[in-house]
Amino acid sequence: MDICLTTIIQLQYERWQLVRILAIGLGGAGSRIVDTLHRHDRKSGLPCVEGIVIDIDPNLLRSLVSLPEEARMFFPLVGRARPERVVNAEEVLSQVMREDMAGIDAVLICVGLGGKMVDAAPALIHECRRSFSDPVFALAVLPCLEEGACIQAKAGDDLEMLERLVDGVILFDNETWHARMSQPSSSQGLRGILPDQIASRILEPETPGGVYAELNENIARRISLLLRAGELDQQGIESAQTVLDAGEVLNTITGMGICAIGYAVEKLPDQQLTRFFKSNIIQKSKPTVIESDDQYKKASRVVDLAKRAVYKELSIPCDLTGAEKALVLVAGPSSAISLKGYQTVQRWMDQSIGGLEVRAGDYPISRSSYLGVIVILSGLSSIPRVEQVKEIRDRYRKECEMAHLQGDEP
Ligand SMILES: Nc1nc2c(ncn2[C@@H]2O[C@H](COP(=O)(O)OP(=O)(O)OP(=O)(O)O)[C@@H](O)[C@H]2O)c(=O)[nH]1
Ligand SMILES: [Mg+2]
Numbered sequence: 565m566d567i568c569l570t571t572i573i574q575l576q577y578e579r580w581q582l583v584r585i586l587a588i589g590l591g592g593a594g595s596r597i598v599d600t601l602h603r604h605d606r607k608s609g610l611p612c613v614e615g616i617v618i619d620i621d622p623n624l625l626r627s628l629v630s631l632p633e634e635a636r637m638f639f640p641l642v643g644r645a646r647p648e649r650v651v652n653a654e655e656v657l658s659q660v661m662r663e664d665m666a667g668i669d670a671v672l673i674c675v676g677l678g679g680k681m682v683d684a685a686p687a688l689i690h691e692c693r694r695s696f697s698d699p700v701f702a703l704a705v706l707p708c709l710e711e712g713a714c715i716q717a718k719a720g721d722d723l724e725m726l727e728r729l730v731d732g733v734i735l736f737d738n739e740t741w742h743a744r745m746s747q748p749s750s751s752q753g754l755r756g757i758l759p760d761q762i763a764s765r766i767l768e769p770e771t772p773g774g775v776y777a778e779l780n781e782n783i784a785r786r787i788s789l790l791l792r793a794g795e796l797d798q799q800g801i802e803s804a805q806t807v808l809d810a811g812e813v814l815n816t817i818t819g820m821g822i823c824a825i826g827y828a829v830e831k832l833p834d835q836q837l838t839r840f841f842k843s844n845i846i847q848k849s850k851p852t853v854i855e856s857d858d859q860y861k862k863a864s865r866v867v868d869l870a871k872r873a874v875y876k877e878l879s880i881p882c883d884l885t886g887a888e889k890a891l892v893l894v895a896g897p898s899s900a901i902s903l904k905g906y907q908t909v910q911r912w913m914d915q916s917i918g919g920l921e922v923r924a925g926d927y928p929i930s931r932s933s934y935l936g937v938i939v940i941l942s943g944l945s946s947i948p949r950v951e952q953v954k955e956i957r958d959r960y961r962k963e964c965e966m967a968h969l970q971g972d973e974p
């Protein structure tokens with residue numbers, strides 16, 4: 565490796581670690597997200613996700629493709645009972661404990677806000693706390709505006725409930741991503757994760773299933789990459805200079821309220837072509853000029869990707885200055901990970917976030933032809949979409965009260 569990232573947080577660990585999680589999916593969104601995460605995980609060959617999903621809808625559970633049957637828990641609705649009365653959290657946890665859960669670093673409750681199944685989250689979180697001493701996080705999805713004020717209002721309440729109960733909420737905004745997916749130029753970026761690792765075909769994006777599949781791919785590739793930040797010393801993976809291990813990722817999120825994850829990826833120029841081009845040029849010009857030009861390009865590629873991750877590809881758009889902590893991970897072939905670019909990004913983050921803690925690391929993947937930058941922003945103080953959801957909720961509640969007083973239902 566031609567770089568030495570020793571000036572950045574130096575971590576000396578005897579063994580590099582993955583973040584191992586238990587992902588629990590609730591309802592349609594949660595179950596599909598966990599199923600997608602599980603598929604990515606099993607494809608990677610180095611599993612670090614245990615998954616279980618819970619729903620009152622048997623068709624939804626049947627439609628999943630990756631999770632084994634025993635990881636799909638069906639609780640039939642009896643009469644007009646609400647999901648939180650039907651889902652037996654103790655039963656869920658005893659099913660979970662049948663598998664080997666040693667080495668789990670965190671529990672991740674995945675759920676769509678505004679749906680019914682999120683109401684089962686408090687009991688489930690309570691049981692998770694009894695069974696695990698590890699942090700419990702939520703990966704929550706905000707609904708699209710076109711789903712209506714009633715769903716937005718419930719989503720606002722659901723988010724506040726989760727914030728109170730878990731150690732950190734990773735938020736993903738369907739509205740933002742759905743709008744972005746409608747722009748044809750964005751689909752390339754959405755599909756990219758170290759795409760040669762986890763590329764998957766998205767079916768019929770115009771149908772709800774297809775749109776959700778694409779949104780879920782987008783979520784799963786961010787989470788999968790973060791879980792693997794410390795995956796090193798494996799076949800085909802070179803050693804990183806600065807490792808972000810499980811603890812670093814978890815520390816960025818734990819106790820930090822709402823978090824956003826940004827991810828931007830780019831295909832690297834064809835190595836063969838570059839080599840051919842160089843060998844022809846080198847004969848006519850000084851190698852040092854070529855080299856410094858090459859270094860400059862590598863550095864600006866890292867910086868441009870980091871900017872794109874923060875300004876265009878956040879799971880929920882927010883202001884960098886409102887973040888308490890940040891984590892940056894540069895992933896790709898070590899020859900493309902520029903120390904200069906990496907340090908520039910870290911300085912930029914240091915100067916821009918409201919808080920003081922910026923963690924940074926590199927994740928060299930020798931056989932990839934892509935370079936990706938992933939950013940976590942945590943402890944976010946103001947998020948325009950969350951403010952909007954709460955405004956819609958307050959307006960909707962007032963309208964409901966008015967309608968009630970007038971004897972009208974909204
Ligand atoms: N990203 C993503 N969002 C989804 C998906 N399915 C649903 N959603 C969103 O999540 C919200 C809650 O939907 P579900 O999870 O299906 O709701 P539920 O908890 O199963 O409850 P019901 O509405 O009774 O089916 C919806 O309003 C959508 O905005 C999905 O697969 N991916
Ligand atoms: Mg449902």
